[in-house]
Amino acid sequence: MQRSHPVKLAVILLLSFVMFYPLLWMIGSAFKPDSTIFTDTGLWPRTFTLDNFINGWKGFSGIAFPVFFKNSFIIVVLAVIGNVASCSMAAYAFARLDFSLKKLCFAVMFGTIMLPHHVVLIPQYLLFYKLGWVNTYLPLFVPKLLATDAFFIFLMVQFIRGIPSELDKAARVDGCGTVQIFTRILFPLMTPALVTTSIFTFIWTWNDFLSQLIYISNPKLFTVTLALRAFLDTTGQSAYGSLFAMSIVSLVPVLIFFILFQRLLIEGITTSGLKG
């Protein structure tokens, strides 16, 4: 099995190269002076400069790029905490507790996984608008504190079902209550599912555009994605170098996460069919 067909290997290598060429070109171009980006089409810059990163990092309207990074990180961290805490609690109830209307609740939970976000977009906006939450981060993380990303509940329910229920019974004999079984036994055992949830929440929230676009219009509160979009609109034809440089910088956290958690990510998709 270990000997690969050379032709097949060559085709796969070529395909990887073609796929990554645009990315490599963007990285190379970020180090080229603005005037040569579209004339010097090679990957390796003929004239090498760091100006694009320096200029891009200064941001726009007096707000530097680190501010946008900080804003994105605040939202991402709150979203991760919210999803891990609220979804694990709900998953525990669905997987281990007996309660009235359980089947109905589970069906509703399952239904919301498939629900297109756009159906609730406008009423949610009206609600947050009435609450005075527009131009704050509250609309971006409060729903996550209330377990609205039902997909992760489902993922964790599946995971808990794989943990032998004898553990719960033994803990109960030892005097653990329902709450302690969760906090002392199941929550620690759920680590792989919690990590998968955290990684995907991180990446999806980091890349999220539509909700940030709708709720945040104050440039001081801009996230990285909103800043890039504003950059694209304001620089127009003038500063492609800085635009590319900041685009690359915006992808770095996702790439670092991927490199660190590669194995877990891929297991996460294969076991649950996460769309990535």
Added chain:
Amino acid sequence: MLARWWRKNRAAALFLGPWLVGTLVFGVLPMLVSLYLSFTDYNMFKPPSWIGADNFASMLTSDSRWSQALKVTIRYVFIGMPAQLVTAFALALALNRGIRGLPLFRAVFYIPSLLGPSVAISILWKEVFGQEGIFNVVTGWFGMEPRSWIADPSTSLYTLIALLVWQFGSPMIIFLAGLKQVPKELYESASIDGAGAVTRFFRITFPMVTPIVFFNVVMQLIGAFQAFTPAFIIGGGDGGSLDSTLFYTLYLYIKGFNEFSMGYASAMAWFLLLVIAAATYLLFLSSRKWVHYEN
């Protein structure tokens, strides 16, 4: 009796409470509100006024941008999704049959799925296929004149489809996991019976992974209908040249948040929900004919 009910449910109430509140306040209630709003004329500044099915009627009969948006989206979904899944399946087959460095290739092909939804990649796409983009270098080898593939309404949608296909990595990984489950003995006995590679594929491999194919089709279909970021960035916030990249979700955004026609946008959202539900339902119906479940 109430005391007993409470004793039975208090633990669940504690753990499920946040979910219940969240689902009611951010899920069920908004759905009902958007259903109500879809029968009204509402612009946020005056109270909604009931207009019956007028929103739906004007969508279906007199709004040419709406029908353009639906057409663009259907083309994007039904060309892009099969192209993406065929690529994913082909690569999964190639990687499945013993290749050195499988984990590396798997990771490399997966990276675009992670980066793809970002604004940065949409910006990159806009420049790659622009007037001065590097795609023209490639077409130049074949003697074609440089042009903007984004500005040309006959090609712009295909740049977005290319971006969707580029993200074939995550369905590929799911296909790979499915292919691993196919028992090796099946191939051995088929070979003994003299079945060639093509027969083996159509008689064993494909039938065995049809549940995975079905899963990927459903998931990618639902996802593709809701794509927004690439159309927004590449089209510059509107539908691109001659609305050639006016995705349904983008038009919904324009109606709701640029024109503040919240009633009309709600009607559009419900129509989208029905289209997705109908497509999924038809897939499930058809699955009885082609999806092979063991037992």
